[in-house]
Amino acid sequence: MLKLRALVVDDSRVMRNMVMENLKRTGLAEFVFTEASDGKDALRKFSPKKFDIAFVDIHMPNMDGIEFVNQARAKGGTESIPFIMITSEKTMGKMTDASDAGANSYICKPFTTLELRKKLVPIVDKLNKGSKAAGFFHNLG
C-alpha cells in the first residue's frame, strides 16, 4: 500500500482527529500524520521533502490556510505536493483565493468518508504514478 506523509492543519484538535480518522477509513493509502494547529505552526513544520500531501483548513487564527499555502508554495520544490483545502467556507470567491494561492482541491465541511474518498482517488492515483516514476514508492508490504 502507498505510504503518504500527510500534514493536517486545523486549529481544532477535534477536526484534525476527524480528518485523520476519515483519511484512514478511505483505505487509499497508509497515512503518516503530522499535525499543525494553524498556518504559522504548519509553516514551521513544513518542508517539501517531509510531506507528500497536505490537508489545510482555511479559517484559522494567526495565519489562515490560504496564506500558509501561498508561503509554502513560495518555498519552491512543492510542485508534486497536493494541497487540499478543508473548509466550511463554500463561496466561489474563497475557492478562487485558495486556488490562486496554489491549492489543488478542496472539500467542504462537514464531509463523509465517502466524499473524502471520491475527492482523493484521482489525487492519490496521480501521487502513486508519480512516486513510482520517481522511484520512491513507499511499499510497506
Added chain:
Amino acid sequence: MSDNYNSEDFSAVHIECLKKSIDISFFFIDDGSLKFTGEKQGDGLWMSEGIVGIISLIGDLSWSVSLGMPKDTAINFAKRFAGFDIDYDSVDMDDVTGELINVLAGDIVAQLDAIGASVDMSLPTVARGSQMEVHVPDRLPRIQLHYESSLGGFALNLTSGKFHGKRK
C-alpha cells in the same frame, strides 16, 4: 451587492437561508427527526445549562449568529459529529461547538452569497455556563429559531447590527 437584494432586517429570504443552512449543516442527525418548532422575536437566548457558539458575519449584512445547545444536546451532537465521545467539561467540547457554528456559518455565507449578499465570517467564540442568557443591546433586530431532534433541542439566535430607533 446586487441591486435586487434588500438587506432590511430579516426578510423571509434570510430566514429561509438560515433554515436551509441548518438542514445542510446538521446532516449528522440522519434519522429524519430534525424539526423546526418555531421562531421567537426579541428575546435573549436562555439556557439552564449549556454551551453557545457565536460567529459574526460582516459585509453587506452585519449579523451575529449564535448556536445555543443545552448540555445533553451538546454531548449528543459532539459524539455524532465527531464520531467519538467528547466530555462536556473538556476543551474538545469547546472545539466541536466552535466547529459546529463554523460549519453552519460557512453554509449561511454560501446561502447569502447565492442571493447576492457578500459577507465574511469571523472566527468562532464559545461560551458556556449555567442559568445563561445571551443578551444583545435593546432595539437591535433579533430572532430565534428553535429546533428539536432525537439528539436534543437547540436554538439559533440571529442578531442584526442594524439599529432600530434613535441613538442616545
